[in-house]
Amino acid sequence: xxxxxxxxxxxxxxxxxxxxxxxxxxxxxxxxxxxxxxxxxxxxxxxxxxxxxxxxxxxxxxxxxxxxxxxxxxxxxxxxxxxxxxxxxxxxxxxxxxxxxxxxxxxxxxxxxxxxxxxxxxxxxxxxxxxxxxxxxxxxxxxxxxxxxxxxxxxxxxxxxxxxxxxxxxxxxxxxxxxxxxxxxxxxxxxxxxxxxxxxxxxxxxxxxxxxxxxxxxxxxxxxxxxxxxxxxxxxxxxxxxxxxxxxxxxx
Amino acid sequence: xxxxxxxxxxxxxxxxxxxxxxxxxxxxxxxxxxxxxxxxxxxxxxxxxxxxxxxxxxxxxxxxxxxxxxxxxxxxxxxxxxxxxxxxxxxxxxxxxxxxxxxxxxxxxxxxxxxxxxxxxxxxxxxxxxxxxxxxxxxxxxxxxxxxxxxxxxxxxxxxxxxxxxxxxxxxxxxxxxxxxxxxxxxxxxxxxxxxxxxxxxxxxxxxxxxxxxxxxxxxxxxxxxxxxxxxxxxxxxxxxxxxxxxxxxxxxxxxxxxxxxxxxxxxxxxxxxxxxxxxxxxxxxxxxxxxxxxxxxxxxxxxxxxxxxxxxxxxxxxxxxxxxxxxxxxxxxxxxxxxxxx
Numbered sequence: 001x002x003x004x005x006x007x008x009x010x011x012x013x014x015x016x017x018x019x020x021x022x023x024x025x026x027x028x029x030x031x032x033x034x035x036x037x038x039x040x041x042x043x044x045x046x047x048x049x050x051x052x053x054x055x056x057x058x059x060x061x062x063x064x065x066x067x068x069x070x071x072x073x074x075x076x077x078x079x080x081x082x083x084x085x086x087x088x089x090x091x092x093x094x095x096x097x098x099x100x101x102x103x104x105x106x107x108x109x110x111x112x113x114x115x116x117x118x119x120x121x122x123x124x125x126x127x128x129x130x131x132x133x134x135x136x137x138x139x140x141x142x143x144x145x146x147x148x149x150x151x152x153x154x155x156x157x158x159x160x161x162x163x164x165x166x167x168x169x170x171x172x173x174x175x176x177x178x179x180x181x182x183x184x185x186x187x188x189x190x191x192x193x194x195x196x197x198x199x200x201x202x203x204x205x206x207x208x209x210x211x212x213x214x215x216x217x218x219x220x221x222x223x224x225x226x227x228x229x230x231x232x233x234x235x236x237x238x239x240x241x242x243x244x245x246x247x248x249x250x251x252x
Numbered sequence: 253x254x255x256x257x258x259x260x261x262x263x264x265x266x267x268x269x270x271x272x273x274x275x276x277x278x279x280x281x282x283x284x285x286x287x288x289x290x291x292x293x294x295x296x297x298x299x300x301x302x303x304x305x306x307x308x309x310x311x312x313x314x315x316x317x318x319x320x321x322x323x324x325x326x327x328x329x330x331x332x333x334x335x336x337x338x339x340x341x342x343x344x345x346x347x348x349x350x351x352x353x354x355x356x357x358x359x360x361x362x363x364x365x366x367x368x369x370x371x372x373x374x375x376x377x378x379x380x381x382x383x384x385x386x387x388x389x390x391x392x393x394x395x396x397x398x399x400x401x402x403x404x405x406x407x408x409x410x411x412x413x414x415x416x417x418x419x420x421x422x423x424x425x426x427x428x429x430x431x432x433x434x435x436x437x438x439x440x441x442x443x444x445x446x447x448x449x450x451x452x453x454x455x456x457x458x459x460x461x462x463x464x465x466x467x468x469x470x471x472x473x474x475x476x477x478x479x480x481x482x483x484x485x486x487x488x489x490x491x492x493x494x495x496x497x498x499x500x501x502x503x504x505x506x507x508x509x510x511x512x513x514x515x516x517x518x519x520x521x522x523x524x525x526x527x528x529x530x531x532x533x534x535x536x537x538x539x540x541x542x543x544x545x546x547x548x549x550x551x552x553x554x555x556x557x558x559x560x561x562x563x564x565x566x567x568x569x570x571x572x573x574x575x576x577x578x579x580x581x582x583x584x585x586x587x588x589x590x591x592x593x594x595x
Binding site: 088109111114116168 | 459464466467469470477478480484
């Protein structure tokens with residue numbers, strides 16, 4: 001059984017059919033790309049997978065468990081984490097606290113312990129600090145743990161967002177244009193980081209990306225979306241030479 | 253272990269430092285007799301307003317939701333506390349304990365109101381909380397205005413709109429409709445106010461530096477991202493709002509127990525806005541800023557009585573000066589140490 005099974009997924013906004021009859025299967029440990037021209041509905045798919053939008057029809061199953069109709073925070077706890085196309089950090093909090101916030105359900109203590117700093121508070125906060133620093137280390141952000149998130153350079157804000165998503169211990173990590181706005185060198189580093197993260201944390205990755213070098217470089221399988229429908233699927237080599245895909249991107 | 257920066261300690265040090273120092277200075281003034289009676293009469297209200305400002309800061313500064321009815325919760329706590337102390341007058345003869353129990357009751361009652369207001373409204377996105385809390389403040393004021401509660405040998409009697417009960421021999425009205433409350437035994441003392449301020453600071457600062465506080469701030473900074481990492485937006489909005497209401501209720505009890513007569517009109521829209529001014533001028537999310545702003549702006553009108561003709565003018569100038577200070581380089585420089593690393 002595939003880890004993520006999407007069957008005949010569709011959503012309408014009034015008269016607009018944004019995504020129609022999309023089916024996907026992602027195996028555990030896979031690294032899959034979701035590509036397509038602007039406005040094809042890629043982010044809408046992410047929003048349905050994470051519960052931000054409720055699909056009009058079709059099904060989503062993660063390890064056999066139904067995700068349709070669940071709220072975003074429930075879906076997160078079932079093992080789906082994501083980043084956003086336009087970075088969404090907790091901008092006034094520190095880098096460390098951004099990651100610690102994501103450990104919310106990992107290390108818990110009660111409200112009474114929060115109010116009185118009793119019992120396990122100190123020990124558990126130290127555990128969280130150590131875990132958060134471990135994750136930040138992978139992204140080269142450990143030295144900047146006390147910075148306010150908004151004061152990080154752009155590329156590091158993108159990395160922090162991935163670090164935060166990973167801190168929720170997801171089975172499936174959704175990356176929405178992780179390389180947007182990065183220069184070729186930063187993109188190269190990002191590719192290495194994604195590979196590293198996948199090995200180290202054993203996480204399955206689905207990513208949206210426009211940078212074809214990145215897509216061809218790391219993705220094992222691709223789905224191409226155009227006007228909300230699947231245009232093609234297959235290995236990067238097949239898909240990127242598919243004349244229909246080239247036409248969709250570049251026009252006739 | 254890597255270098256870890258803990259900005260929290262500084263908040264604790266400054267907040268408790270200011271409050272304890274102020275308490276000692278005022279106690280010294282009282283002992284040496286260097287205190288005017290009008291200032292002495294303001295000590296308890298100052299403590300109550302500090303608790304009001306710090307608790308409203310939790311909703312407005314930390315959670316990022318606008319509340320325009322904080323005085324409503326203060327009112328609930330005030331009249332709830334009055335009923336509790338009167339009802340418990342025989343059961344608990346020891347006044348400080350009776351005050352503490354009354355505060356707990358006032359806080360609980362305000363907290364329940366917080367849940368009633370918060371549950372429907374905090375599920376919505378947008379400025380609905382401001383609108384509903386504004387209405388809440390007015391509704392509470394109008395309800396207390398037509399509330400009749402009396403006590404006699406048979407127990408508590410209660411009616412709305414008009415007095416529909418006759419009190420037995422030796423009975424006494426506690427809340428008498430628009431006339432309000434009169435003849436309350438004053439239980440609040442400066443020390444009680446000081447202890448409430450300390451307890452409020454400890455609990456709220458602890459809350460902010462915990463997983464709960466981080467979750468609330470995450471919802472403020474980016475609700476969609478907070479949800480995406482498993483935080484229930486409604487739950488944490490409600491939690492912060494209700495905690496804020498509870499402390500406002502306790503402040504209300506403290507405030508009411510300082511006067512022999514209390515009317516509902518004292519806790520009107522103007523009071524809500526006054527507390528909001530404390531929070532904004534002290535700095536959103538800045539706890540010790542709220543303390544200073546609340547104390548300063550409560551004392552100031554009295555101090556300015558000496559120059560009565562220019563009183564409102566000077567008050568306005570001070571408000572402007574505080575706003576300028578909040579946005580100035582000077583403040584940044586004074587707080588420059590905030591981002592220094594601690595090994």
